[in-house]
Amino acid sequence: MIVRVNENAPGSLCELLIQTATDLGIESRSVQFGDGSVVLGFEGQFDTPVLERTEVDLVLANHRSYMFATREHRTNSIVAVGTVTFGSGTPVLIAGPCVVESREQLLEAALAVKQAGATMLRGGAFKPRTSPYSFQGLGERGLQLLADIREQTGMPVVTEVLEPEQVEVVASHADMLQIGSRNMANTPLLKKAGRTGKPVLLKRGFSATVEEWLLSAEYVIAEGNPNVVLCERGIRGFDPAFRFNLDLNAVPLAKSLTHLPVIVDPSHGTGIRELVAPMAAAATAAGADGLIIESQPHPESAKCDAFQMISPEELAGISQQMHAIAVITNAKESCASQQLDIAELVA
Numbered sequence: 001m002i003v004r005v006n007e008n009a010p011g012s013l014c015e016l017l018i019q020t021a022t023d024l025g026i027e028s029r030s031v032q033f034g035d036g037s038v039v040l041g042f043e044g045q046f047d048t049p050v051l052e053r054t055e056v057d058l059v060l061a062n063h064r065s066y067m068f069a070t071r072e073h074r075t076n077s078i079v080a081v082g083t084v085t086f087g088s089g090t091p092v093l094i095a096g097p098c099v100v101e102s103r104e105q106l107l108e109a110a111l112a113v114k115q116a117g118a119t120m121l122r123g124g125a126f127k128p129r130t131s132p133y134s135f136q137g138l139g140e141r142g143l144q145l146l147a148d149i150r151e152q153t154g155m156p157v158v159t160e161v162l163e164p165e166q167v168e169v170v171a172s173h174a175d176m177l178q179i180g181s182r183n184m185a186n187t188p189l190l191k192k193a194g195r196t197g198k199p200v201l202l203k204r205g206f207s208a209t210v211e212e213w214l215l216s217a218e219y220v221i222a223e224g225n226p227n228v229v230l231c232e233r234g235i236r237g238f239d240p241a242f243r244f245n246l247d248l249n250a251v252p253l254a255k256s257l258t259h260l261p262v263i264v265d266p267s268h269g270t271g272i273r274e275l276v277a278p279m280a281a282a283a284t285a286a287g288a289d290g291l292i293i294e295s296q297p298h299p300e301s302a303k304c305d306a307f308q309m310i311s312p313e314e315l316a317g318i319s320q321q322m323h324a325i326a327v328i329t330n331a332k333e334s335c336a337s338q339q340l341d342i343a344e345l346v347a
């Protein structure tokens with residue numbers, strides 16, 4: 001059972017509900033959302049006059065299994081990372097190298113992607129490489145470089161955390177913790193990341209269903225951390241022509257099931273530099289709240305994922321296109337709600 005209480009509810013009201021559930025042997029959890037409302041999730045149902053109080057504005061006996069991630073108790077939630085906001089209607093562009101290689105490489109890339117329109121910097125310090133003989137990243141030194149470059153450029157940084165033992169050190173340097181495709185179902189990692197309270201970028205496992213992905217988000221939120229942004233990054237297909245198949249079906253589907261922002265990674269989702277721009281455009285048209293793209297000057301000399309790396313010049317074109325498409329999709333939505341004709345508006 002889901003119970004939502006508004007921001008005016010005293011803490012004692014939640015305590016009362018939790019105590020009632022406990023007395024009945026029903027487990028409960030509570031999460032405070034950015035708008036001040038609190039959602040209580042009960043692993044069972046019960047009735048009490050407390051549920052009639054005016055501060056209780058929603059009681060759902062039947063709902064999806066991901067109680068906190070479900071769209072059944074709120075529409076679009078906004079996740080803030082420093083000055084950047086996901087889910088506010090303006091798509092976010094995150095860009096940077098696949099892997100942090102050196103101070104010079106990261107600074108040059110950060111300045112170039114910022115100039116191209118990115119507002120957040122990506123870069124791996126701990127890398128999940130397919131081969132144990134490939135460059136594994138600079139580790140803590142990479143984290144320090146990311147933190148330094150954030151100071152120089154003002155851009156918040158997102159970087160991957162690979163194991164629960166790294167969560168603390170990554171959280172102390174990064175503005176957002178990335179949980180990668182290969183770790184989407186690593187529940188100890190999800191829980192530990194959740195407990196930091198830091199925003200989490202949760203990539204979809206490349207063989208995970210949308211429901212499994214949302215349940216992974218639930219692990220983070222159930223720790224009291226509603227600041228989760230989902231990222232579709234491609235699933236395994238049968239055709240070796242592509243590294244992965246960017247599953248854009250998942251974007252409108254996920255957005256219809258959850259209130260969390262959903263962004264798209266057309267770099268890993270295609271694995272082919274030439275496909276990044278068209279799929280970035282398609283992702284925005286499908287309703288994505290942002291894009292994460294691998295880009296740095298001299299893309300061909302990147303130590304990791306050079307074949308899908310794009311130049312900052314190309315990124316600038318993607319940024320413009322992203323904002324132009326978002327204007328049209330937002331206009332379409334507001335036309336639908338006001339019953340206006342989009343053709344008249346764009347004419």
Ligand code: PEP
Pocket residue numbers: 098124128160179180181182203233265268
């Ligand atoms: C990445 O973004 O650096 C990465 C490794 O992505 P994924 O987990 O989607 O493969």
Ligand code: MN
Pocket residue numbers: 098099268294304305
């Ligand atoms: Mn990469």
